[in-house]
Structures are given as structure tokens and as C-alpha cells.
Amino acid sequence: MAKEIKTIGVLTSGGDAPGMNAAIRAIVRKSLSNGIKVKGIKKGFNGLLNEEIVDMDARSVSDTIQRGGTVLYTARCTEFRTLEGQQKGAEICRKHGIDGLVVIGGDGSFAGAQKLSALGINTIGVPGTIDLDIACTDYTIGFDTAVNTAMEAIDKVRDTSTSHERCSIIEVMGRNAGYIALWCGIANGAEDILLPEKYNHDEQQLINNIINNRKKGKKHHIVINAEGIGHSEAMARRIEAATGIETRATILGHMQRGGSPTCRDRVYASIMGAYAADLLAQGKSNRVVGYKNGAYVDFDIDEALAMQKGINDYEFTVSRLLAM
Amino acid sequence: MAKEIKTIGVLTSGGDAPGMNAAIRAIVRKSLSNGIKVKGIKKGFNGLLNEEIVDMDARSVSDTIQRGGTVLYTARCTEFRTLEGQQKGAEICRKHGIDGLVVIGGDGSFAGAQKLSALGINTIGVPGTIDLDIACTDYTIGFDTAVNTAMEAIDKVRDTSTSHERCSIIEVMGRNAGYIALWCGIANGAEDILLPEKYNHDEQQLINNIINNRKKGKKHHIVINAEGIGHSEAMARRIEAATGIETRATILGHMQRGGSPTCRDRVYASIMGAYAADLLAQGKSNRVVGYKNGAYVDFDIDEALAMQKGINDYEFTVSRLLAM
């Protein structure tokens, strides 16, 4: 029989992402309406180990759905990767009467949730990362806002790149995954898109493409470069040297993590948060919420962590053809 | 054996939607890369009947992906609802060597495409409407931009509504479908959401809710009202009279149709446009492109027009609980 849950905790872990506050709000309010109390744990697993734990009511999350960042703060926590840290975390949960825990974050954070679950604390993961690099879900909290932020910045770079007939290399986030780069590449009509999953490091081919485009009369050449490939400044210098075309690099950086969330991020994060609250209310544990094939679903964390996903080939091919 | 397609036309029909230009661009460039010529037909079926037809090449759609509206213009056309009009349209297609046609629009526009297909012109529909009210697809071009535009406007109304401790009724688009209202309702944390699909017209319940919220200490009360319910001004006057709380109506109107498309609208419209171009290249006809269960697909237009969809009950219930 499922354990009865009276009080849950919620924390955000790893890199922050716009929409995390919408998820926190939904977890708090849906749990309250399920008759369950809620405690906020600050600064991720770090704050759990330091017992930075506060009571939350419906008003604690007023006026937060439209805010970037996370009102619970976040941090990375090496101590929680050890068995000792995990046992201490479970102990602190019990001490504070926390029967269940929602962890909003990425795969690394879910691994922590998995350990806590094995130690008797019911845990549910909610996918929060701007990188979209969680295999069990087609949507992660923050990706939609991040791609729009990057896209709007690139639209601006394109204006000035055109006025000066320049080549521009724009580096977007995504250390292991090229989703932000691919989406911006399509949305900004970029002439080249360099993804960790696809780039063959043949810079001569890139240079030839730039030269050919100039011959065709194109007034600018936009290269979207994923963080996972990096080295945009040096690449710009080499391209300028090889082509004779003025080339500048822009690294968009941390602005991609912030900002008021888009409508999609607010809506999906809200539904996912409510869904996670309901899973805990039903006594479920070691699950991660996902949005897959057009529906909200949940997976066993072990299975979720074992899944793989990659760049869609049709979309990548189309992205190359449309930049003609 | 499928008819060989040498030249296609593309038109936008019905209400315009942000992202239509991204779809046009993709149709043009993907067709060209498929070895097919493209003609642009201006002002929808109206322009077809008036032979407002221009040749398009890769440069015709340069610098358009980020633009709102439709570079091909759009119109409603009553003549095309008659058999005579449809036959004339098919005749004009043949006269201009147009073997296939992509129609970007809503159900009404697809009905026109269906007729042309029966008259021997291969046609493909691409769903373009801010209202999301096309049953065969989870995504329609323009919805994502429209909900973000509406949401950002409502965020602003909420600022001043809070400062003055007012009740605000905000009317968003959606004559037959409440999707924009539901999404904004969740994303803006609205206290009440009135949808054509769900509203029971019990205004006393709404009034009681407003009074109760004020007692709970809420500084504002936001009601999102779908266009399909309407009458926001009169509703505001009745609510102010019944509650004694200052109440103002805002009708967001046509600004929801315009603006630079979001990243999602640019990306999905691009892929859908390319997909439609490929369907025509394969000799397909009487199909409509959709995004369903997480994948790009196509349906027979007859089947697509017979489908039904509605508001998700879990999402609607959650939206009500989160506004506690």
C-alpha cells in the first residue's frame, strides 16, 4: 500500500531555467488543494543538507509565475553525490516531516532524486533545463524562453551584420546538446548551424560556404555555433583571414537563462508541477514527469535516465536547404 | 501513377497569422530544391480568381522569416464557395501551369483546397490560424505568437490592476475556441477564465468569486474572457455594480494577429512548409499537414475536416485550482 503523504518538499537544482517559478507555484498550490503541506528547500540539495527549509502557503508563490530565475535559488552540490550526503539528506527530510520531494532540474538532479527514493523518501523529478537535453521528454522547462531570447538577440545581430555586410558567428548555449542552436538556426535563417551532434569540424567547408554566399549576393552570413563546439572568437579570426570578409563573434551567454518565461513555459511548467504534486499525492515515487508525443506522462527515473534522444534528421536537413 | 508536378502555387487565406511568412519561405525554397517552380498567389482565393500571380525565387522570400503578417496578403472570398468560382480557380491554375497548390489557412480555406483537388489541382493545406481551432493538429501557425502577445499585454494590465486594486476583464481572441483564453488564463495566473467550451454563464458565481478573493486579500482579480463570450464592457459594468470594486474591460483585439513570430512559430511553420512542398513533390493531393502526438504528419482533408477536439479537462481543472 502506498505511503500516505502529509508533507512534501520542493527544490530547484542545477542551472536555473525560466518557468521554474511557475512549476514551484503549481506544486505548492496543487498540493495544498490535495490536502498536503509544502516546504520550500532553498539552494537545491545543498540547502537540504544545510536545512534551509521554509514553510510555504498559497501566498508564498503569489506574483511569481511571470518571474525569471527561481525563488528557491539553486546550486550544484558535490556532497550529495556521495552516499553519506544522500543518507544525511534523507535523514533531514524525515526530521522535517518531509514524506515526498519534488526535484526540478536535469538528469544530474534526477540521479539525486533516485537515491533519495531508494532511501525511503518519495521523489518525483520535473524536467527543468534550457538545454532540452533530457531524453524522456520532448519539453523541458525553460527551453522555449531560452530559444526566444537567443533568437531575438540574433535578429538584432543580423540587422547590424547586414548593414555592414559582415559574417557573424553567434554562440548559443548547449554544452552537450544542439537544440538551441538548431532552433535558432532555423528561426533566424542562419546560413550555417554547428551542432555537437552533427558538426564534422571541416572548417574549410564552412569557409567555402561563406565565400559562395557572398558571390550569390547575400548581404550577411550568420553562423550559429553551439557552446559545445565553442571557440567562436578564434573561429571568427580564422574565417576573416580566409575569406577577407569582416567577421565578428558574439557569445550570448547567461542572458539565455533569465527573463520572464514565455506562455508555453508558464503553461507547461504549471501543468507539470500540478502533475508531479498529484503523483506524490497518489503515493508514487522514483518517477519523472515528461511531455511526450503530445501528452503529459511519467516514467520510472531509472528508465528515464537510460533513454537517448538526438537531433531529428529531417529537421536538420530542412534547416540546411532553407538557408539557400 | 502520381502526376508529375513542375510548378506549384502558394497562397494564404483567411485571417493572417505570425509565421505564415516562414511557411511561405519554406514552401518556396524546399520546392526549388526539389526542382519545382513556385508562383505566389496574392490575397488568397480572391487573388487566384483575379490572377494576381507572381513568380517567386529564393530571393523573393529573403528577410521575411522574422516578419509578421503575410507577404502574399490574404482575404476572404465568397465567390470561391460556389462551384463556379472553384471551376474558374482550377481553370486559372491550369492557364498559369500551376499543377499543385499549398493553401495556408484554417478549415474554411482547406474546404476550398478540397474542392480544387477534386477539380484536378493537387492541393495541400497547412494549418495557419492564431486560434488553434483545427482539429487534426496540436499546433497551428501563429498560436504561439498570439498567446505570447496576449500574455505580455495582460502582464501589463495586471501591473496597473494591482496598483489600483482593480478587477480587470481582458478579452482575448477566439470566436469558437477558448485556447488563447485558457493558455493566458494559466500563464497570467488569472482568477477566472471564461471559455466558450466551458462557461456556464452563471455571472453570480463569477461575482461571488471576485468578492471572496477580495476578502482573502488578493490585490487584483483578472478575468480572461474569450471573444466567443464577449460583451466584456457590459460585464465590467455589471461586476462593478454588484461588487463595488472598480472594474475595467480591455479588448486586446487585432494586435494579437501581428508581430514578429516566436521561435516556435518560425520553426514549426518552416518544417510544415517544407513538409507540404515534399508532399506535392511526391504527387500527393487533398492532404493537410499537422503536428500531432509530437510528430509532423498529414491527413486526408476530408478526414481532417471531420475531426473534433476540445479543451483538456485536466488542464482546465488545474487552471482553476492554481488561481487559489
Add this chain to the structure above:
Amino acid sequence: MAKEIKTIGVLTSGGDAPGMNAAIRAIVRKSLSNGIKVKGIKKGFNGLLNEEIVDMDARSVSDTIQRGGTVLYTARCTEFRTLEGQQKGAEICRKHGIDGLVVIGGDGSFAGAQKLSALGINTIGVPGTIDLDIACTDYTIGFDTAVNTAMEAIDKVRDTSTSHERCSIIEVMGRNAGYIALWCGIANGAEDILLPEKYNHDEQQLINNIINNRKKGKKHHIVINAEGIGHSEAMARRIEAATGIETRATILGHMQRGGSPTCRDRVYASIMGAYAADLLAQGKSNRVVGYKNGAYVDFDIDEALAMQKGINDYEFTVSRLLAM
């Protein structure tokens, strides 16, 4: 000798305006650095009469500079227009040890400040209104944000207006003053601008202009109508009837009052707030802060209220010529 000021109050009054929080923050922090205590008075003069008064320190205004609305709330107060109300207000100030008061608002609010000053409470006015209708200053808090909000909305309406080759009447705020309408008229390239200060109510001339523009091949016709003229819906119906061109009205409404303030509104409101705090620290009273001829200045409230300003003729003439 000037009275020594130990504690001041701050309130926002009349319609709220983006940037008011930046001014409050500056008043609080500059006063603290001047060695003066600060109390926040909620809901304008209304809250003063109800003694809704709270202590403020440097942290009370943390994370507010980027927020729309006013953290002190605002209200209109008829009681304060009476001598009795004013005397009660002065009494409450003395009771709470408030020696000086900054009033952020428009001319009506300054009149209240003037009365309090005569009753022995040092008062300073700071111009806060989106309408720019304060004669002693070239800048008022909120105008810059409001015109950008309106302009961006009109850009969107223009997209769809062009796609459908429509005429659009867009009503912007400004009951007595046409500044928002004039600025948007220029910035949006509107074909007609109707200002309270200039409009001769010759609708036939407007209709002729619309017809002539259509003949010249213009794809849309944008009319910016100031709230002070109003009746946009009826005007749209008359124009459509007279021209045969589809014509729609949009009333932008309260969204123009909200939103995160622009850079200018944050910067000028901050400097004006600091300047007001310094005037009180110097023992000044019955002054209003302005930005005039490129410099921050202050005027006697009596003189300020007697000043006049109007629409610049060169700018209005140019606005008409540029829409050719």
C-alpha cells in the same frame, strides 16, 4: 531658517505609471544616505487619511526598479480635496513624525501637496503620469514606457492591417493631451493622427485622405486617435460605410499603464527621486521637480500649476508630411 527634517513620507497618487517604483527606490535610498528616515504611505492620500503607513529601509525597495505599477499602490481621494481632509492629513503626518513628504503623481496630486505645504508639512512633487501633461516639465515618469508599449502594439496591428489591406483606427491614452498619440503617430508612420489639441472634427477630410491613400497604392491606413477624442468604434463604422474599405478599431486601454519601465523611465525617475530627497534634506517645500531644457530643475508648485504647454507645431507639421 529651514526646518530640520528627520523623517519623510512618500506616496504615489492618481494613475500609476511605470517608473514610479524607481522613483520610490531613489527617494528611500537617497534619503537614508542623507541621514533621514523614510515611511511609505500606501494608496495615496487615501492611505494617508487611513494611516496605512509603513517604515521603509534600503531593502524595502530591493528588486523593484524593474517592476511596473507602484509598490505603494495608488488611489484617487476625494476627501483630500476638502480643507478638512487636508488638515486631517497634516495632523496624521505630525502624529507619525513625518516632517516632509514626496508626492509622485500629476497636477491633481501636486495640488494636494500644495495644501499640505501650507499646513506646515514640507512637500515636494515628482511628475508621474504616462500622459506627459504636466506643463513645468519636458519629461514625466511613465510616458516613455507608455509610448513604447503603444507603439509596439500598433506595429503589430499594422502587420495584420497590411495583410488584409485594412484601415485601422487605434485609440491610445491621453484624455486632455495628445502626446502619446503624436509620438505614436510619428513612430508608427500613421497616415492620420487625431489630437485633442489639433483635430478639427472634419471627418470628411479624414475620409478623403483614406480614399486618396488607397488610390496611391498604400496597403493600409493607420489612424491614431487620442482617448480625448474617442468614439473609435463608431468612427470605424462610419469610415467603412463611406469608403468601402474594411475598417477596424482597437482601443489599447490599460495595458499602456503597465509593464517594466524603459531605461529612460528608470534613469530619469531615479534621478528625480534623488533630487526630491535632496530638496527635502535642504529644508525646501512646495516645490515640484522637473526636467526642462535638458536639466533637472525645481519650481514652486504654484508657478508650476500655472504653466501651460502644447503640441510643438514643427513636429506636428512634420508628422503629417512624413506620412506621404
Add this chain to the structure above:
Amino acid sequence: MAKEIKTIGVLTSGGDAPGMNAAIRAIVRKSLSNGIKVKGIKKGFNGLLNEEIVDMDARSVSDTIQRGGTVLYTARCTEFRTLEGQQKGAEICRKHGIDGLVVIGGDGSFAGAQKLSALGINTIGVPGTIDLDIACTDYTIGFDTAVNTAMEAIDKVRDTSTSHERCSIIEVMGRNAGYIALWCGIANGAEDILLPEKYNHDEQQLINNIINNRKKGKKHHIVINAEGIGHSEAMARRIEAATGIETRATILGHMQRGGSPTCRDRVYASIMGAYAADLLAQGKSNRVVGYKNGAYVDFDIDEALAMQKGINDYEFTVSRLLAM
């Protein structure tokens, strides 16, 4: 007697700035309404020397007021710094019947205009640069858009900086002038602002300030660093090493040059463009348009280039106090 002007040219020179298109549009249309023909010269003085000259009519500038960049393109031109280049330029003007020329750009571009004027071509300068570093004017085209772009990006960085309790160094444009840095510093409530005009390069003081703020409980520490000081990445590494607080650098870069212009940039650029067209129509030469002390004015270019301006001390002092 002033030379009669029948045809003028217009060009943009140096770095592009949002609002340049509004100025071009105004110059074209106001000149046409003055009975003067207009030719567009592409790519600045470079394009003049290459005779990249096109006729412009009222429709040439349709639908451009809201666009970033410059439709005439821009470039830097070393050849035009030589007397030979200038003489060739004047010759080409005469060959194309160009009696007068409007040059939109910065001080370097005005120096070119000055030389042409001495060679018999009537020239007028219009200040266009995002840096605000033109002494004769309180406003330059593009500054208002650039500070809003930078401010909005910094708001986003601040969200994530707060969530992670980080120190962030954000580098904004301004090689010789700190205006963008100062405005953003105030508008974003930055804890430190490093301006070329004011920074004493005492990094230990900066480090102490960061440590003290953390002790006071501040959740983030934002340092705005002007491009003219630069080296943000290295500074971040030194600060992290010295304080133990995670510190990241973001260099906003070229996105600050692009984007749809703000309302102010569209309005002021339009009036300045019209004003420049009128000066040429009156037979004036060797003048530069400015906005000074609240009014549009014009100066002799020689005088304008000899003027000096600097950071306002009161504003700088206030900016430091408000970050308490």
C-alpha cells in the same frame, strides 16, 4: 545668396544605429515635399567613391521606420580621409547632380562632411551613433534603443545571477564614452559601474565592495563594465579568485547595435531628418543637427567638432548611492 538645391544625396556612415532608417525616411520625404529630388548613396563614403547611387522616391522608404540597421548600408572608408578621396567624392556628387548631402553618422563622418562642404557640396550632419559620444547634442540616433537592449539583457542576467547568488560582470558598448554603462548601471541597479571617464582601476576597491555586499545579504552583485575598460573575462577570474564568489562575464556585443528602434529613436530621428532636409532647402551648409537643452538646433560643423562633454557628476554620484 544661397545656392539653389535641386537634388540631394543621403548616406549613412560609420557604425550603424537603430533609427537611421527613420532619419533616411524623413530626409527623403521632407525633401520631396520641399520640391527637392533625393538620391541614396549606399555604403557611406565608400559607396560614394564607387558611385553606388540610386534614385529614391516616397515609396523607397515605405515600411522602413520600424527596422533596425540601415537600408543604405554603411561602411568605414579610409580613402575618404585623404584630400584625393574627398575631391573625387565632390566630383562624383557634381557628376550625379547632387548639390547637397546629408551624412548620418558620428564625429568621423562629420569630418568627411566638413571636407565636402569646403569643396562646394552643401553638407549637413545628423548624429547617428549608439554611443552618445557627440558633444554638440544631448541625443544621438540609436542610443535609446541600445540602452534598452542592453538593460533588458542585463535584467535577464540578473535573474540567473540571483538564482545562483553569483557575481556578474557585464560588458556593454562604449569605447570612449561610458553613457551606455552609466544608464544601464542606474537602470539595472548595478552594484558597480566602471566607466572610462571615472574608473580609477583600483580593483581591490571593487573586490572589497563585492565582499561587503555579500555580507549585507545581497543575493547578487552586478558590475557594468564599459567596453573602453574591457577585459571582463580576466576581471571575472580575478574577482572569483579574490572573493571566493562564483563570477561570470558576459560581453553583450553587437546585439546592442540592432533591433527595431524605440519610440524615441523613431521620433527624434524623424524630426532631425526633416530638420536636416530643411537646412539644405534653405541653402545651408557645413552644419550639424543637434538636440540640445530640449530643442532641435544646428551648429557649424567646425564648432561642433571642437565641443566637449562628459559624465554628469550628480548622476554618477546618485548611481553609486542608489545601489546601497
